[in-house]
Amino acid sequence: MDFIKSAVASAMAAQGPPFPYSFGDKVDIDASIWTLYNGTRRADGSNCSIFSFDVTANKSRLPLAKNALKKLRTMRHPGVIKVLDAVETDSYIYIATERVVPLRWHVKRKSLSPETIKWGLYSIARTIKFINDEGSSIHGSLKVASIYTSESGEWKLGGFEVLSNVKDDDAIIYRYGSLVPDANRFTPPELAQAGWDAIKKSPHSAADSYNFGTTIYEVFNGDFTGSSQAGQTKGIPPTMHAGYKRLVNANPKARITVKAFLEQGCRSGGFFDSPLIKLTEGIDNLDVKSEEERAEFLDSLDQLTDDFPEDFFKMKVLPELLKSVEFGGGGPKAFGVVMKIATKLTNEDFDARVQPVVIRLFGNPDRAIRVCLLDNLPSMIDRLPQKVVNDKIFPNMVSGFTDLAPVVREQTLKSVLVVIHKLSDRVINGELLKYLAKTANDEQPGIRTNTTICLGKIAKNLGTSSRAKVLIAAFTRSLRDPFVHARNAALMALAATGEYFTEEDCALRILPVICPSLIDKEKLVREQASKTMDIYLQRIRKAAASMPDTALPPSQTADSAGPRMSTPQSSEASSWAGWAISSFTNKLSAASGEMQTSSNGVSTPRAASPSTGAAEPKRVVSSTSSASALHRQAVKSPSPAPLSRNSSTTAPDTYFKDPSPIEDEDPGDAWGDMGDMNDDDAGDTWGEPSDSTTDAWSTNTATTTPVTTTSKTAKKKTPVVSSKPFDDDSEPDFAGWLAAQAQKKTPGAAKSLPKGLAKNSSATSKKPLTSRSASAAKPAASKKIDMKPKETGGDDDGWGDGW
Incomplete structure (x- = not known):
């Protein structure tokens, strides 16, 4: 293979003009005068196919190659292989076309669904109709070997070696028709008996009608071995039987034209009346359709099943839909179809075709587009790189947090759970929490509730230094929300995020604020408060069980030590201060x-x-x-x-x-x-x-x-x-x-107990102490006691305010 490539390159360099395409792998095809290669354009690396003809090896068929090149250059139709460039010398003929694959590959693998075959036959029928009617020509070599599929999955017609205009008396088909490879198998009966000049005696479309019928048989059953199989309906859809039999009629004058077969199939309920065919007809004119027509067309797109050609949707439908969404008013409905198609794309195709449009659409001020993007974000978030989400999508997405429309704010809030794993810690603990603090005070109770739920679910993504502070502040605030579901959500969030709080937080900051919910007016809240309280009590009990009995230093026993306070005993404690x-x-x-x-x-x-x-x-x-x-x-x-x-x-x-x-x-x-x-x-x-x-x-x-x-x-x-x-x-x-x-403490009692003992700067008097004992002690100083009570300001709130 490398030898062939080098030989071709050497021949091009030595004998002919420059050919701006590089040869790739050789493609196996049916018997043909051409050798097919995959190629690339040197300028941009885009894909192409190269049909190569060696003049020296096939000099007798040189007129066929030249005729094919001439007709491909002049025949402009969507169903014909698109020519990019061509080089013709005395040694070779190179034709660079769009990247194509022989239809024979798909037929052998039986990878074509019935709907796809109908769609392909419809395209070929339209092309033959154009050649016969508008072009007044005869293809003369119609068969599966003359048909290729493009990168978009569309069927393209080639094999123009004997394509001739019926007005030309010296047309190439009359002299070289028999030189076409495999001509004997596909030649109509009248030509096989009387030669190619018999074309002049019959309708000029009769030969192509017969060959179109044999092509129908091939695509549904495989190879067509000869005229004996013409008319057999094995594998052909029943709706197509009548028209197929008339195409392969032995009498050329009794055959229907391809045009008539096409019209018959396009009738209501006909074999060409299918959603896929309607799609191919309407996609090119989507931007010029009215709103009603566009809506009807998009509805038909949304009903398509999975057995339609993925390549066509990727290469043809998807670009048109993206243009319609971004510029043509396709709206959310068109974007929904885009995302349905995008699920079948490879990551490379998604990055190249869909991602740039999605980034631009997030900057679109249309609320309907924004909500549609947020709805479909889960289906595409895994394909979006983290840098793209963090630097390009999220900065545009946050405008939804402050949008005037509640539906936009709520949908933006819900999307946080989708994009959270793609955001950096700086964005999460900075900008995101700032916006969540706003939605926590939203006028819509549903948005406040969803903010609490959102915080509970993204708790693991928050920074460890501020997580407990943020969550406690948010949840305790929600516990005072007048909306019952907001309070219930706060309790559930506390129950779900208990692992992120210390035992001190649980005992000092969380349990006190849960307690009022135990007597909430709503049973839903009371029951959830009881469950949440049990969770935190169990944790605190477990932590307390692992704590030491006392935090005091060990006792230091000495013989001269005086009496000590005894250890409290439960039997002595009739109240919390009884033991003391x-x-x-x-x-x-x-x-x-x-x-x-x-x-x-x-x-x-x-x-x-x-x-x-x-x-x-x-x-x-x-x-x-x-x-x-x-x-x-x-x-x-x-x-x-x-x-x-x-x-x-x-x-x-x-x-x-x-x-x-x-x-x-x-x-x-x-x-x-x-x-x-x-x-x-x-x-x-x-x-x-x-x-x-x-x-x-x-x-x-x-x-x-x-x-x-x-x-x-x-x-x-x-x-x-x-x-x-x-x-x-x-x-x-x-x-x-x-x-x-x-x-x-009894009612009506006078309040005369002093508030406390105030410091007195006056010097204490020293008075001698006398004893009735025989041995007198040295006099010691005694403090002078002031019985005047301190001023209290009338505060009699008692212990409640102190706690």
Whole structure:
């Protein structure tokens, strides 16, 4: 093969004018005077076919080759092979034509559907009619070997070796008709008997009518072996039987012309009355049709089945439809047919033929075109390169987010799910989220709902740094939407995207906003809220189960350590603060002796027990505003022995070190910003410790307070009741304070509890402490207590605002 190509190229270079086409592979064809090659045009690389005739090897048939070249150049018809260029020398004749394939290939493979065969025969019949009537000529060699298919799948007529004008008395058909390859098989009976001059005695179209009939037999059954098969209807459609038999009639004068056969087939219900043939007739004039005619034509296109020739749709129908959509007013209907055809295109053909038009159409302001493009985007997104979608299509597509027509906004929003995997991270987390924030506030409730659904489905594509923030903000906002389906969509989206949130987000930001939906007015929302709540609760429980029992540092046990707060027990906790209060009172009762007020207002320790005879060391008790501070003061002085209820489990030593740095910190910070509270807000008692002399727990009324004391030798605690009420410098009456708090919570109770303890810059007075014990302690400083309550501004919202 390479030798043949080089030989042909050498012959061209040495003997003839330049031929601007390159030879490719040789194509196998039926017996012919021509050798067919695939070729390409050197200028642009476009495909072509080259018919080559070697003068030296076929000198006797040179007149046939010259006649074919002459007729191909002068015969202009859509059904005739299109000639691009030709070169004729003394050694060769080269004819460059459009790229064609012998029809014999398709017939042998039986790859032609009945509808395609009808369409092809219709095209050949029109061409023969033109030759016989308008051209007043005879083809003389009509058969399957003379027919080719173009790149568009259309049947093209060739084999013009003996094509002659009947007005020419010295026509080539009379002298060289018998030199055509395989002439004996296809020669009409009258010519086989009387020679080619018998053409003059019969209608000039009679020979072509007979050969058209044998061609019908060939395309439906394969080879035509001779005149004995003429008239057999095997494989031929029943609707064509009558006309076919009249074409191959042995009497030339009784034969119908190809023109008559064509007219018979085109009648309503005839064998040429098919959608495919109507399509080929109407596609060339699509732009000049009226709107009604165009709509009817496009309807017929949409009804076409898959057995029609794909090449024709790709090469002929598709370009015409694209022109109609872009310039001729074909509209969405034409584009729908375009996409149906495009599904059968290769990726290369799609990129070359459809993609450029699609990119331009996205810039079209026609809303109908835009919606049609978005509707068909799923069928073509996989064929569009990521760079094209990100840089060319999406910038034009985003204008739909702000379009005045709701249908455009909604369709644009839905298309986000289609193009999301083709967009860059910068576009997704920047421009796209900006537009989704607008549609989340759209006036149309359906668009707001779809925005929530869209965010839930593209959550995996969002940037990890901002994903949780964006989703929580969007979904929690939708939970307050007045449209029931928007709220329901937010709950479903939260349930579907839980994996993208941390446990802290789930507990602190998501669960609180789901709770109101549990009592939503709509049952649909309530049920979904319950399901979503269960999902997040399960996750939080699972996370909590893996957490350590405490975040405090390990206990440091020392022999000299004072009493410690016992570990909370569930049996002791009657309320959320029960264990803390009970632990505090336990430590007060663990201290030896009983606090007693002296005449000068200074607290002095009493003897631990008459039976021991030992005096308790002096202690300094400073009134503070919290139980923890009182406890630290209580354990400041050493006791004879660390006594507690649960001595086996103690809190870490760090709770009982020097309290001075702790007093500068605000324990309320651990509870968040509690806001302004009223005078009876129990939370105020957890405020910041200060040097103020105000005792929040002291009372001015005389109360009887049970004080528990423990003897060193006694194993049972005996309550000791003091008959004297505590004054300003006495030990705080904790039980009385609790009783007062309970009384104040009843309706009509006066709100006299101070807001908190304020710091007082005045120096604390130091008063000596006296003891009834034999061994006196060194006097210690005592804080001056200011009983005046803080100003609260009338805020009595209680705990609600604080939380």
